[in-house]
Amino acid sequence: MRFRARVPLAIALAFALVSCGSGGSGDDTDGAPTDAEPQSTASSDADDADDASATAVESSAEQSGTFRWGTTTMPATMDPTRVGSDSHIAYMLPVYDNLVRADADGNLIPGLATAWTLADDALSLDLSLREGVVFHDGEPFNAEAVIANFEHALSDDSLLAPVLNMIESMEAVDDLTVRIAMNRPGGDLPEILRGYAGMMASPNSILDGTIDQHPVGAGPFALTSINDNEATYERFAEYWDADNIHLAGMSVGIYTDDAARLNAVRTDQLDATFIRPNQLLEAEAAGLKIVTGPRVFIYGMYLNSASDVFSQPEVRQAISLAVDRSSIAEFYYDGGCTPTVQLYPEEYWAYSNDVDDAAYMTYDPDAAAAIIDEAFPDGLSFTILTNTVSNYVGLSEVMQEQFRQIGIDVTVEAIPVNESNTRVREGDYEIAVSALFSANPDPSSFALEYYQVGDTGTFIDPTVPELVERARLTADPALRAEAIGEITDAVLSVGSSMVGICIPDTTFVARTDVDGLVVPMNGNYDFRSVTVGE
Structure with a gap:
């Protein structure tokens, strides 16, 4: 030897x-029914998710600042079907609402789908869609839009095609109901739809091929600019849940060095970011707000x-x-x-x-x-x-x-x-x-x-x-x-x-005038509950 x-x-x-x-x-990113009955979620207020976790910093007031988040990498595309890393979800969430969301504890809750019902044999899933939703380009969100998104996600050059290969066919039962037939049991599909596969884009942006760099979704913010260092967003006034969005806009900036990213929060270049465990003492000494939770x-x-x-x-x-x-x-x-x-x-x-x-x-x-x-x-x-x-x-x-x-x-x-x-x-x-x-x-x-x-x-x-x-x-x-x-x-x-x-320990740090940050157990980084003071 x-x-x-x-x-x-x-x-x-x-x-x-x-x-x-x-x-x-x-950053790099249940109360579910038993099999005795068709499995579904009841329609409910999706905002209940923001109250669900002790890891949240409670929102204290309605404010209208711009929130600046720092992360480590920039996506090569804004098309959710072609994003190769989970670390890029923070760029997508402002623009795209999901069919299914997850609360801070990882429980699935309504998004653009208000309910979903899995058949007894698990070979079909019915999605009930939220009424009155429009995309940033003014086009209506409906069953045909959902089907167009799934067809895009199943295309040959989509990275989501292997994830969604259980889909055999899709049917618009009516304007606000989609039935998905599957070639194998699909109990995992609701969970999948809280990720990239459930992000809904305007069919127009898919058809005209502009989704790659000019995304159009139905989320709370619209993309205004993107370059190698930063993406910026402005509030979408027609968002279906606009009354509960308190930010005028937000940005996501790139800092590949962990020390530089923390320092950017300390020096007011960023409002918040995630840190590594061995940076916690430094963040506490700087008087920053700390939010920690399992993930x-x-x-x-x-x-x-x-x-x-x-x-x-x-x-x-x-x-x-x-x-x-x-x-x-x-x-x-x-x-x-x-x-x-x-x-x-x-x-x-x-x-x-x-x-x-x-x-x-x-x-x-x-x-x-x-x-x-x-x-x-x-x-x-x-x-x-x-x-x-x-x-x-x-x-x-x-x-x-x-x-x-x-x-x-x-x-x-x-x-x-x-x-x-x-x-x-x-x-x-x-x-x-x-x-x-x-x-x-x-x-x-x-x-x-x-x-x-x-x-x-x-x-x-x-x-x-x-x-x-x-x-x-x-x-x-x-x-x-x-x-x-x-x-x-x-x-x-x-x-x-x-x-x-x-x-x-997943830890967010923020300046003292930032409220509403939540560490999600297994959902997307969702900044809809964030407020920034004057």
């Missing part, structure tokens, strides 16, 4: 912190199970054994990140109490080294792909050192976010350090995409497809949770291709 010098992890972490300058939360957002690694290296279950297991999650959480994230192997926080419905977290979270570098030595007697080397956001560069360097300790020669390649997302989506990587959005668009869809070996139709565990089908027989999260938990246990037992490291 090759000689390995054991460097104390704290020293390795300190080196990584010095080299990258910053550590790493998450389905995990720091972790993608292992390409179609590659020669990670097609081997024992090698994937060795990678997990080599990760010192507790020390990363304590030293790199200053205790603001919860070690995990499950890809869901305990507060989320898909988390399973039946999974033996402690067993799968074992840190055993000697066992990992023995596996690597046996599998690769001539040595192993690979490249960690990541993006240029400082948190992920730093975390990649920490992982580089931990893998070096078990005898692996690792190089880190950091490239712009849009490029890294494309590389991962196309399978052009060995291992990637990034955020894992494990419930977007839905836990079952995530399982089918990321536990599959490339595009072969085979899975790292053969039970995954059957369990996914079970999870889609109902829209009730309580009933779906059992199958999702079994998927989690199955993939961990064979060495998961999605390696969770820790779940960060």
